[in-house]
Amino acid sequence: MYPVNPKLTRRRFIKGVIASGAAATSTSIWYAANGAERPPGSVERLIRINVNGQVRTVDVAPQETLASTLRYKLGLTGTKLGCNRGECGACTVLVDDIPSYACSILTHSVKAMRIETVEGLESANGDLHPVQQAFVEELSPQCGYCTPGQVMAAVGLLRANPNPTREEARQGMAGNICRCGSYDSYLNGVMRAAEIG
């Protein structure tokens, strides 16, 4: 199993949202996350975040989630929202190499960290990342909506454990739901990616 980033727990997220003035219900978090209102206060809104190796300057509301920033401010729509409440993993990105739910992270909390999304995986010449290549070869996706999250979870897993057993891969990927039930095909993809790594 891969490590959990102690700075990015769900508890810290909820506390952060409450501190920023939004009510702590999942529905409100979703919309508060896209807030355009500018509450008086000391939180600087124009911040710099490191996404896919590029430092981006972006206007971020205090209670805005990383998934919102990526999707709606930076146009990185590869990161999906399946539940927006930390249940499904569709929004998985890497924060300092660790797979993390972008719907449950405040953007302000990752200013000093490296964020990687599915858009950042291909090499400069357009070659797919080994995980992406393996997922194509194994036809891992079905509807594809969970796929970017599965890809990022697999990349994070293989960085921490380049040669997992199938059981380790199953445990490592367990934070990502696939309603199409393509788990077997994703595991085939992870094992193949480890081979071609």
Add this chain to the structure above:
Amino acid sequence: MAYMHIGKDFVPPDVPGKVTGRIKYAEDYTREGMVYARLLTSPVPHGRIVNIDATAALAMDGVVGILTADDVYPDGEPQSTGLKILTNEPTLVGEPILAIAAVDEKTAESAMALISLTIERLPFVLDPLDSLREGGPDAYTGGNTFVFRQGFAQEKWTSDQVTSFQNGREPSAEPQQSWEYGDLEAGFASSDFIYETAFSTAGYPHMSMEPRSAMAYWENGKCYLHGTSQSLTALAEPMANIIGVPLEDFVFINEATGGGFGQRSRAGSIPSMAIPARFSQKINRPVMMRVTREEEFTIGGARQGLQGWIKIGFRSDGSMAAMDMYCVSDSGGKGGGGDANSAAAGVSALYQVEAMRFRNTSIGTNTGHRGAQRGPGENQIMAIVAPIMDKAAEALGLDRLAIRKLNAAQNGDVSGSRSTPFTSAYMPECLEQAAEQFDWDGRKSRARQTNGSKVTGLGIGQGYHNAGRSGMDGIVRMLPNGRLQMHTGVGNLGTYSYASTSRAAAEVLKMPWEDCDIVTGRTDRHLAISSPQDGSNSIFTNTRTAYGAAQDMLAKMKEIVAMDLGGAAADYDIDGSRVYQITDNTVGMTYAAVAQRALELGGKFTGEADVPEDLNSLTALSVSRLAGSALMGIYHDPRHAGNPPGFAVAMIEIELDTETGKFDIIELVNIAECGTVVHPQGLKNQLVGGAVWGIGLSALERHLYDPQNGIPASTGFWQSKIPTYLDTPANIGTGWVDLPDPENPVGARGIGEPSMGSVSAALNSAISDALDGHLFNAAPVTTDMIINHVAGISEDAIPLAQNNFRG
């Protein structure tokens, strides 16, 4: 038969976009000037809107408009149980009442809080039996049921009738619906083993991964809708009707769909897409409506729960002589469904029951919107019947595999109330292949062996669904550069059938796949109609149309070449890039040259004349818009004869811990019998995906509602127990019989639904086996139920309960 493409793996063109995140789902689009709609939904399970005061909300900075049921139904809401776009008469918590649009979602949410909504609360009910009982509440204003062509009605049983049913006895009330065939009485009289029980199967939500977000805008009188669906063109025309725009002015854009499972195949099950379309028309701005997980739960559909009574008679040789079944079907707060009928027809098909009676009464509850969900009916009932098969085998001293083989459907067999013949059927072969791959004979002795608190259970399950339709259309075009354009209206929900069925056209024309393009994703690319993509039909239905359109093109190509180079069309053959004379292959023309010639000739060659008259309206529109653009192959598929079945067989070994009620799946194989295999990787995905769904049905998924207030308690993935990596085995074995069906030009039939029923059945069979043949007569069988059984505690606190915990 040796094929060039059929039966071979390939990379469907949308897969790279899925692994890179580049492919777009509806919510990934933006448009200049776009505003955001939020929904105000019903806080009560049943009510009537008395007044909406939105003055303060509309006065807020940034708010651009409101859309209510009165806007979308100026002549009053349709009087049916179906989902509405918006409603003033909500029948479940979370049903959309109105939408507010604003420059951003925060503003729309804040405006929503300023709306003063006055609702008259009405009585509500969560369990069909509570509504059936005399004096019980009704889910709808007009009653507790909706009778086709008649409208709302009230159905009541005496209290004694309900209690007697809950106690496991045959319901005595008149059913709403019934059919029968054969001599039921004689069947039971000739039976040596009869099993009779009440049963229940839970309703539970579809929970597609992509919420049904949609975005719409109007431009030059045309409505552009970015939406989600499992049937691209089949959904477009009825969707245009719901929005109220002529088909020719409607463009539906739907490149990828994040899961459907039955609830996105027809426009009526996803009318919420009309909200941004109608709103955008009203305020003249592009409107994005993002749908939350909670909203997806409410309007995203649910399987019907069944409360039933079943009686099955077996002769001493194991043959199923008679079956009698009575169901009360939960129609929920919206919609309905035909699960019970399909369940009965499914048993008839799978077990070749000699005499049968089916009775059903459908009753509404103020719970999730009901409609078709992956194998609706068949997949629930197989989980109930499989352990009964085992019980019969045990009682009659037969092998569990043998009793299934004896009753298995094969070529020449018929099924259902109309005795419809199968187009082909190879269930015995499927059972044999599963037994071999699973090593049934080798594993058999492990059944019921214990190891500490753990006990091994073996299960066999069979799945069935009618898996093919006809009467649709095909369009292919050949460009002057020699590239084949395959215009498919098949939706992209993850089965890859939009691509695999198109390959039948490439097969006919012997063309390398690199020279072919699939034209799809939006209706203004002028696509052919497909059947609604439900009922496992796509592979059968749309290989027929792709094949037919390519045959039409082939005939036209030969005709053009014969016209230019002499002789008759029959003197020519093709090699994938040239049409050549059979006797002298140096005489011929390239496909590109033929396509160029077609453009010069026009008329029937380019779709400008002699178009098949019976094309469906959407295809006819597409053909008229493509006419003159290229060499065209156009086809209207006539009706086929018979019932094309999809069959599957699963075998499972579990190790069940009697201390915790949990089990591990040690081995699982799922084998398909779906005619000729078109796309092995795609088929494998259906088999593993179906297996995961089968585990969900038999062990995990259900609806939970707060009985006090009618509020759903399982709106998330977590509470509704969608199977995860850890609920499912690390390896799922798959395989297929691969024998051709004569009613399909490439021999293929569908599989999406039976691949789930086989596993739901096998798992319940294995759980029962591990518990010495105990029958729960329920799905799901949860850990609580197992522990209670082991502890000797009565299983049913509320017998046959729906939308609630059992036990």
